[in-house]
Amino acid sequence: MSELQPPTGGVWFVGAGPGAADLITVRGRDCVAAADAILYAGSLVSPDLLSWAQPGCELADSKGMDLEQLRAWLLERATQGLTVVRLQPGDPSLYGALPEIAQPLDEAGVPVHIVPGVTSAMAAAAAAGECLTLPESTQTVIFTRVEGMTAVPSSERLSELAKHGSTLCIYLSATLLDKLSAEMLAAGRAESDPIVVVHKASWPGAESILRTDIANLAEDCYKAGITTQAMIIAGPTIGARTRSDKAESRLYDQNFSHGFRQARDSS
Numbered sequence: 001m002s003e004l005q006p007p008t009g010g011v012w013f014v015g016a017g018p019g020a021a022d023l024i025t026v027r028g029r030d031c032v033a034a035a036d037a038i039l040y041a042g043s044l045v046s047p048d049l050l051s052w053a054q055p056g057c058e059l060a061d062s063k064g065m066d067l068e069q070l071r072a073w074l075l076e077r078a079t080q081g082l083t084v085v086r087l088q089p090g091d092p093s094l095y096g097a098l099p100e101i102a103q104p105l106d107e108a109g110v111p112v113h114i115v116p117g118v119t120s121a122m123a124a125a126a127a128a129g130e131c132l133t134l135p136e137s138t139q140t141v142i143f144t145r146v147e148g149m150t151a152v153p154s155s156e157r158l159s160e161l162a163k164h165g166s167t168l169c170i171y172l173s174a175t176l177l178d179k180l181s182a183e184m185l186a187a188g189r190a191e192s193d194p195i196v197v198v199h200k201a202s203w204p205g206a207e208s209i210l211r212t213d214i215a216n217l218a219e220d221c222y223k224a225g226i227t228t229q230a231m232i233i234a235g236p237t238i239g240a241r242t243r244s245d246k247a248e249s250r251l252y253d254q255n256f257s258h259g260f261r262q263a264r265d266s267s
């Protein structure tokens with residue numbers, strides 16, 4: 001049972017999760033079920049999620065809309081007192097144009113709520129059976145993208161970020177793979193450094209996982225027909241389950257005390 005009472009009124013930005021309908025949160029599903037009107041991002045949101053909408057709920061796909069149309073659609077319905085859901089892929093806080101869509105609603109005094117979702121980086125890590133942090137290797141994950149049509153601040157180019165040696169979860173870059181590899185090499189990463197690409201993570205019957213390295217990324221994705229909807233994960237944790245040389249977390253170390261357990265040798 002969700003903590004939150006079923007929504008009434010306002011606009012609810014709901015993270016739909018990465019694809020599989022059952023990866024939306026319970027709260028997100030409650031919002032879908034309570035909505036009078038749902039504007040969903042049809043290019044990345046599964047239509048299966050709409051089966052939870054109540055009969056008579058107005059459904060519209062934002063795929064073909066520009067920003068003005070999208071804002072007007074939400075504002076018009078919310079100001080009539082309807083409960084409106086904006087259903088968007090993954091988590092709404094990442095690459096979702098939330099500020100520019102929410103601002104006119106804020107200015108009109110429409111209550112705006114955000115329901116988090118499972119972002120595609122997490123779904124991709126799960127699909128590939130990978131962890132993103134590893135003791136003594138990296139304790140940091142960076143969510144980023146290669147610069148394409150959308151500018152990326154120069155201090156955040158991959159050629160800079162990849163110098164840290166942290167895990168990189170790279171969104172929106174499946175068409176920029178040569179550039180991605182060139183920037184990683186410029187940052188000092190090796191051609192043989194492993195990369196996992198997950199295409200359509202969690203989508204039933206459509207998910208695929210490709211293991212490659214920096215040198216072969218573009219060619220291998222081309223051969224596999226991966227040109228869209230891909231999460232690219234690079235970093236020193238990739239493949240850790242198959243390596244014997246890794247440091248292990250102290251969390252479960254028998255000689256390590258913490259608030260819930262005494263170390264065996266701490267008498």
Ligand code: SAH
Nearest residue numbers: 090091095119120171172200201229230231
């Ligand atoms: N807000 C979304 C990201 C939207 S940007 C989120 O939190 O996941 C769209 C990009 O997300 C795609 O280009 C791709 O890189 C990634 N993406 C979204 N769904 C995906 C999926 N099911 N599998 C792999 N990558 C996905």
